[in-house]
Every structure is written in C-alpha cells, then in structure tokens.
Amino acid sequence: MLGEILEKETCAGCRWCCSFRRMSLGETPRFAPDAVARIRGRFPDVAFVEGADGASKTRWLRYDLRGSYRTDDPAEEAPCPFLVSGKGCALGDADKPFECKLWPYRVMRKDGELVLAVAEECPGLRAQGYALDFARGPLRTKVEAALDAGPVVVQDWRAGYRVVCGLGVRS
Ligand code: SF4
Ligand code: SF4
Numbered sequence: 001m002l003g004e005i006l007e008k009e010t011c012a013g014c015r016w017c018c019s020f021r022r023m024s025l026g027e028t029p030r031f032a033p034d035a036v037a038r039i040r041g042r043f044p045d046v047a048f049v050e051g052a053d054g055a056s057k058t059r060w061l062r063y064d065l066r067g068s069y070r071t072d073d074p075a076e077e078a079p080c081p082f083l084v085s086g087k088g089c090a091l092g093d094a095d096k097p098f099e100c101k102l103w104p105y106r107v108m109r110k111d112g113e114l115v116l117a118v119a120e121e122c123p124g125l126r127a128q129g130y131a132l133d134f135a136r137g138p139l140r141t142k143v144e145a146a147l148d149a150g151p152v153v154v155q156d157w158r159a160g161y162r163v164v165c166g167l168g169v170r171s
Helices: 008-014 022-027 033-042 098-102 129-149
Strands: 048-052 059-063 105-110 113-119 161-168
Touching: 033 059, 098 105, 098 129, 105 129, 105 161, 113 129, 129 161
Parallel strands: none
Antiparallel strands: 048 059, 105 113, 113 161
16 A cells, blocks of 8 residues: 555665564554455464454454463564565455554544644655655545444554544544
8 A cells, every 4th residue: 555655665674563562563464354254265374363453353363472472671673463574464455454554554533533643753655745746646536445444453542653634524
C-alpha cells in the first residue's frame, strides 16, 4: 500500500517496525479471526490472544509475544513471529493485518471523529514531509474503502502522531 513512497531499502536500513518491547505489546497488530484461521494452518506454533476494540466491540486477535523475551532488559525487542530475517514479512496480502499495510499511518479516534494520522517517529516518511499529498489523496481513498468494507482497527489518539486528514464520524 505504501510501496510508492517507502522504498524497501529505506525500511531495511531503519528496522524500527515489526519488533516490540514489553512496554509496547499493546502496539502489536490485530488480526481478524478469519485471517488467524488461515494463518494457523501455515504457522501452527504461533499463539494468539483475544481482544476487542473498545468502541466497536469488534473481536481481534494478537500474537502472543510475552514468552519471547530472553532477558529482563526493558529495551529488548521481540520480533513479530512472521518476520523473516533478511526477507521481511512472511504473510501475504490477504493475511497481513490492515494495520501493518497502513503503518506508519494509522486510523485513530480523536475528539469523537476518525482521523488518518501518521507516526512522527518514522524517519522514512519524516524525510519526505510525511508524504501528505499521497496520504490525503490515494491513501485516504483506500482507507475510506476499507472502512466502508468492514471493521478496521482504530487506535485511540495519543502523543507521537500528527493528523493527516479527517475521516468523518463513524461508529
Ligand atoms: S519506521 Fe518507517 S522507515 Fe522505519 S522501518 Fe518502519 S516504516 Fe520503514
Ligand atoms: S505481520 Fe508482517 S508487517 Fe506485521 S508486524 Fe509482523 S512481520 Fe511486520
């Protein structure tokens, strides 16, 4: 989804995504139950835990990284179980969570409305002014189509993001 603005080489040199500290386990991507049912056939050893989006009550699952840390160092990062060293994500387009396809942009709830936002920390996008023309044009169109098609993970607003554009009031 972001291939036209983020080169693979940029992300390979950054590697900030796809691994998580203990304090960031709430940032791991959420999978729809039907995607998990497909994924379990290929990755039977990956454990998932259930959760729900507070506002919509939509049911999601997250992979469980709690047993993946080898030290007590809070800075230790545990990789996503679908991250293949040197190759990237092992999941195909049908199974990769929408959150992952959209990152470092996010759909967030701010002051009762949905907004498209961008993570300020992403160096690849920061270097191009967060690609706002792309985000407010073709990306917004894709996000609105996804919102129309079914449940999309919505994050609560927090520091570290900046608003790209509004997406209106949706339940
Ligand atoms: S933070 Fe940005 S540049 Fe770095 S790996 Fe993630 S998407 Fe790529
Ligand atoms: S599912 Fe793929 S894109 Fe998402 S965090 Fe894991 S490796 Fe990264």
